[in-house]
Amino acid sequence: MSAEPDSLFGGRLRLFQPARGAHRAGTDAVLLARLLDPGPEARVCDLGAGSGAVGLAYGLAGARVTLVEREPEMAALARRNALLNRIAATIVETDLLAPAASRQAAGLEPESQDAVVTNPPFFESGSRPAHRPSPNALRAAAHSFGPGDLDGWIRACAWILRPGGQLGLIHRADALPACLAALDRRFGGISVRPVHARADRPAIRVLIRALKGSRAPLDLLPPLVLQSANGAATPESAALHGGEPWPPVAHDRL
Secondary structure (H helix, E strand, O other), rough: OOOOEEEOOOOEEEEEOOEEEEEEOOHHHHHHHHOOOOOOEEEEEEOOOOOOOHHHHHOOOEEEEEEOOOOOOHHHHHHHHHOOOOOOEEEEEEOOOOOHHHHHHHOOOOOOOEEEEEEEEEEOOOOOOOOOOOOOOOHHHHHEEEEOHHHHHHHHHHHHEEEEEEEEEEEEEHHHHHHHHHHHOOOOEEEEEEEEOOOOOOEEEEEEEEOOOOOOOEOOOOEEEEOOOOOOOOHHHHHHHHOOOOOOOOOOOO
């Protein structure tokens, strides 16, 4: 674990993280933490919370936060970070892919949350692109899925959300078809925003928002470009990393 807490969002959030080589909060967490605007006092659940960066960012904005994490070491870090930032978060240690009865026994209730944010493991064993698991056990657990687990993960997101609740999700850009397939018949009003490292390069991530039970059509939103040609952060990227809200989009439904 880092000896001193890192700072995110211009120093608004302080975060103890695992040592280098394990899964640490970075740009993906920043983007997911700015993706939704559930409003003050909303019940927001961060599924697969790790050290708590995403959920605690919503807590800073006044949300009532639940952090769900399977790994005891990471759950302990999330608990420590909630205390460090003086956020009254609920920490639930459970496997999101476990049966519903196990999740309820751990403290989760169905249809109990207004919003869910999640950064699921990016790689499925046996899938393409080929993925070599990290030798660090915590990093490997954070990055790797079993076959079909993405669908189970999204099913669990729908289980915990109230009808009409919001889902915020980040994934690899090439995983967009699998994400849309998992969302089908569970969510609608889907908006997809591609994320590019630079404007002349293919997207590396997709940010997805969706409403449980909605039948509204899909929107493809303007892309976010993280770096200019010289490698400097674009104004949009710098603003998000500094804790500013997402620039509004006129036709954005959520």
